[in-house]
Amino acid sequence: MARTSSSGSSRRDVLKLAGLATAAGFGVRPAFSQSPGHVVVVGGGFGGATAAKYLRRAGVDVTLIETNATFATCPFSNTVLGGINEIDAITHGYDGLAAHGVQVVPDTVTGINAANKSVSLQGGTAVSYDRLILSPGIDFKWGEIEGYDEAAAEVMPHAWKAGAQTELLRRQLIAMDDGGVVAIAAPGNPFRCPPGPYERASLIAHYLKTHKPASKVLILDSKDSFSKQGLFQAGWAELYGDMIEWVPFSSGGNVARVDPATMTVYTDFDTHVVNVANIIPAQRSNRLVDTADLANGGDWCPINQLTFESTVQPGIHILGDASIAGAMPKSGFSANAQAKVCAAAIAALLRGDEPPSPSFINTCYSLVGPDYGISVAAVYRLNAEGAIAGVEGAGGVSPGDANAEFRKMEAEYARGWYASITSDMFG
Amino acid sequence: MRALLISIFGMCMLATAAAADETAPANLANACAGCHGTDGKSPGQIPMIAGMAAADLAAELRQFKNDQKAATVMNRIAKGYTEAEIDAIANYFGGM
Amino acid sequence: MADGITRVAVPETAAKGEIIEIKALASHPMDNGFMFRDNGTRIPRWIIHRFEVDYNDELIFAADWHVAISANPYISFHTIATESGTINFRWFDDNGDIYTESAKITVV
Numbered sequence: 001m002a003r004t005s006s007s008g009s010s011r012r013d014v015l016k017l018a019g020l021a022t023a024a025g026f027g028v029r030p031a032f033s034q035s036p037g038h039v040v041v042v043g044g045g046f047g048g049a050t051a052a053k054y055l056r057r058a059g060v061d062v063t064l065i066e067t068n069a070t071f072a073t074c075p076f077s078n079t080v081l082g083g084i085n086e087i088d089a090i091t092h093g094y095d096g097l098a099a100h101g102v103q104v105v106p107d108t109v110t111g112i113n114a115a116n117k118s119v120s121l122q123g124g125t126a127v128s129y130d131r132l133i134l135s136p137g138i139d140f141k142w143g144e145i146e147g148y149d150e151a152a153a154e155v156m157p158h159a160w161k162a163g164a165q166t167e168l169l170r171r172q173l174i175a176m177d178d179g180g181v182v183a184i185a186a187p188g189n190p191f192r193c194p195p196g197p198y199e200r201a202s203l204i205a206h207y208l209k210t211h212k213p214a215s216k217v218l219i220l221d222s223k224d225s226f227s228k229q230g231l232f233q234a235g236w237a238e239l240y241g242d243m244i245e246w247v248p249f250s251s252g253g254n255v256a257r258v259d260p261a262t263m264t265v266y267t268d269f270d271t272h273v274v275n276v277a278n279i280i281p282a283q284r285s286n287r288l289v290d291t292a293d294l295a296n297g298g299d300w301c302p303i304n305q306l307t308f309e310s311t312v313q314p315g316i317h318i319l320g321d322a323s324i325a326g327a328m329p330k331s332g333f334s335a336n337a338q339a340k341v342c343a344a345a346i347a348a349l350l351r352g353d354e355p356p357s358p359s360f361i362n363t364c365y366s367l368v369g370p371d372y373g374i375s376v377a378a379v380y381r382l383n384a385e386g387a388i389a390g391v392e393g394a395g396g397v398s399p400g401d402a403n404a405e406f407r408k409m410e411a412e413y414a415r416g417w418y419a420s421i422t423s424d425m426f427g
Numbered sequence: 428m429r430a431l432l433i434s435i436f437g438m439c440m441l442a443t444a445a446a447a448d449e450t451a452p453a454n455l456a457n458a459c460a461g462c463h464g465t466d467g468k469s470p471g472q473i474p475m476i477a478g479m480a481a482a483d484l485a486a487e488l489r490q491f492k493n494d495q496k497a498a499t500v501m502n503r504i505a506k507g508y509t510e511a512e513i514d515a516i517a518n519y520f521g522g523m
Numbered sequence: 524m525a526d527g528i529t530r531v532a533v534p535e536t537a538a539k540g541e542i543i544e545i546k547a548l549a550s551h552p553m554d555n556g557f558m559f560r561d562n563g564t565r566i567p568r569w570i571i572h573r574f575e576v577d578y579n580d581e582l583i584f585a586a587d588w589h590v591a592i593s594a595n596p597y598i599s600f601h602t603i604a605t606e607s608g609t610i611n612f613r614w615f616d617d618n619g620d621i622y623t624e625s626a627k628i629t630v631v
Contacts, residue, residue: 053465054457224595250550250595252530268546268597269530333461340457356451361458361507363500377500379458379507381450394507398499410499412472413462419471420464427465 035061036350037130040119042109042288044071044094047135047320047335049425051343056100058347063103063127065119069093071426072162074193075332076418080166081159082203083210084370087167096426112292114313131346133308134294134301135319135335136286137161138192141299144282145185146257155260156277159200160192172276173204178212180275183265185255186221187282190300192321192330194227195376197280199366202232205240206369218274219246220267221253222282227329228366228376228397235368235407255279285322292316300324305388307345307355308338317342326388328380334362336421337380358382365414373410374398455512456519462500467520481514481521488513531612533626537604545576545584546599549614549622555590571596573615579608604630 037060041052044066052064072091079085094104108122118128140158142149148156157172159165173182182204186197201217208215225248226232236244247253252269258279265272265279284299294301294310301318303310305326308317319342320335328334337360345355360380367373378395380388398410456467459476463469467476476484490496491505492513508516528550537543549571556568568590576584583602612624 249597250548251528252548268599269532269548336461337458340460341454344451344454344457356454357449359450359455359458359512361461361504363462363504375500377503379504391507394503394505396503406499413499416469416472417462420469420473421461423468423470424460424465427470 035059036347037061038063038128039131039133039346039350040065040127040129041133041135042066042119043135043137043286043320044068044097044104045135045137045320045335046073046332046421046425047339048133049094049097050336050339051133051135051319052097052102053100053425054340054343055347056097056102058343060343060347060350061103062101063105063129064094064097065105065107065109065121065127066094067106067108068163069106072166073332073418073422074160074162074196075421077159077162077166078196078200078203079367080162081170081173081200081207082367082370083170083207084203087163090162092422092426094426109288110291112288112316114292114316117315129315130350131315131317133317133319133342133346134289134322135339136288136322138283138321138330139286141282141284145255145279147260148258148279148281152258152260153279156258156263156279158280159278160196160280160283169276169278173207176212176215176275179214180212181216181218181272182208182276183218183220183272183274183278185258185265185277185279185281186219186223186226187280188222190330191280191283193364194329194331195232195364195366197221198226198228198232199368200278201244201246202236202240202366202368205236205243209240209243215243217244218272219244219253220255220265220272221246221248222255224248224250227364228374230400231374231398232366232368234400235372235374239369239372283321285318289318289322294318305386306358306382307349308342309345317346326380327378327390328360328362328388329364331362331364333364333417333421334360336424337361358388360388363417365410365417367411367414368407369411371411372404372407373412373414374407375410375414450512450515452515452519455508455516459516459520466523476520477523479520481517484520485513485517488517529612529614529622529624531610531624531626533610533628534604535627536629536631539604539606539630541604542601543604543628544599544601545610546597547574547576547612547624548595548597550595551614551616553590553592553594553596557590569617571614571616574598575613575615576600577611577613578602579606580611604628606630 041048041064052062055062070091070093076090098104109119110122111120118126120126157165157169159169205217252267254268257266289295296312301323303323310316319338321330341358348355363377365375376397379391383389462473463476469475488505491501530548532546534543554566554569558566574586607630610626614622
């Protein structure tokens, strides 16, 4: 059978593959050799793509189901908003994974049948698995900010799933007149990419400083503190003067309501009429997990933090932003690190072995400007309670008193990190 | 082919042996790939680990851990590993 | 108070009988008395211990706060818009200071 890929597959190929995979559930194995089993991975982002690749490296049969033919990364999407990169530079396809022998199925999972160990696809077929990995990312809690729904997001983009929304926000920034106000509504914890809203403010300010220097960036925050706060605020003062204003929760920064028709953002106490509004709403795990009740009534999915297997449904592993992974932040780097540990655990479980004990790193780089990078890093292990916890004495943020050369080096390493992690996922 | 089979067998042995109480070398090393690329093959500005001799890599990690060599994030990260884990990581990459 | 900031939000107009939301925020460190400075001396307890709201001079909401309340206490509650008038807010802190805000509401 021909390997399918995102670019080369036809509907016919997909159906053929799905038929084979379903047959596998009845004991007829497709012609894979020596594999200890078949893993279906849902979602081709930082968690899913990495898991698919590393499972293949461990000799496991893998089917990756992903709605879109390409994946635009949230990391580095702020460089598109800042005019540093085009969207193509952060968009990746699945040919590399197909070359590793991953069966890439361009379809959307509509349901999970945990009892039958199969997922149903929008295309009408079902795919059976020995173990299932979900790396589905986030969904938004529409309506938590009054007036902010999917239609409002076409006027006031969230741009918190990269792609069309990123391009929409970029177009609005380009169209804005000099002297305009760009509002960014930052959500309460926990949410995808904790330093993200503040890197975004930085790189939007970089664009405005160059092209529209009388403009302002107004961050309306539902929190009183944020990731790498001291480093960001020092960098803002150094690079952008008073162009960026941060309004914390305790100064009335919490956005309660928006009116897209009048471009008005209402906080609990104030009214702001703005030119561009980037509303980043509160988040939860992707609603796909509800089809098997994997969030157990909450927003995020509880897992065994050794194997990432759901504590609600055996045989289903959940990675990345959707999972509750102890002290790890919801970041692309976390999902990539978790995926490799999960792949090793699943390969061991399928072979009847004990899953190896895990180790993780998370390093989040942020660009305050194109030549001004900052980072926060941590090393994680399982603690005695089985929860992922930071190793004491390790990690932390970039030094506050570092010189320009250090900041420039971290900006270079941020770009190097992006090249490396995307090759680790897709290459 | 024969060499490949032997190396796969060798890796399985390592993983099984480590499962008991210490962290598996592959799990330790794979975390490095997030910045240094798969198997330490960095395609960009991050230094390459692939091809380094185990002794050199171990020595450098110790220098980072003990702040004897300045870096950006590596001083912070290397402090998260024991002496034995540094050797395990170095041997994993050095043996590839 | 350190920052001297209190904020309130009351609808400017409401229909008679309508349930309205009232929000109030005070910038205050709410020092719990259990923390120490770098030099080892104790930071004394300094909190807002009581919050009151009057609607046309009638007490409609009150709360006693203790040391577990975090800095910058924010509170929102609902009441019924009965008549036009003034809503007065009072925060009482350990130093004997009282911070006040007031807002007008028109009920039609």
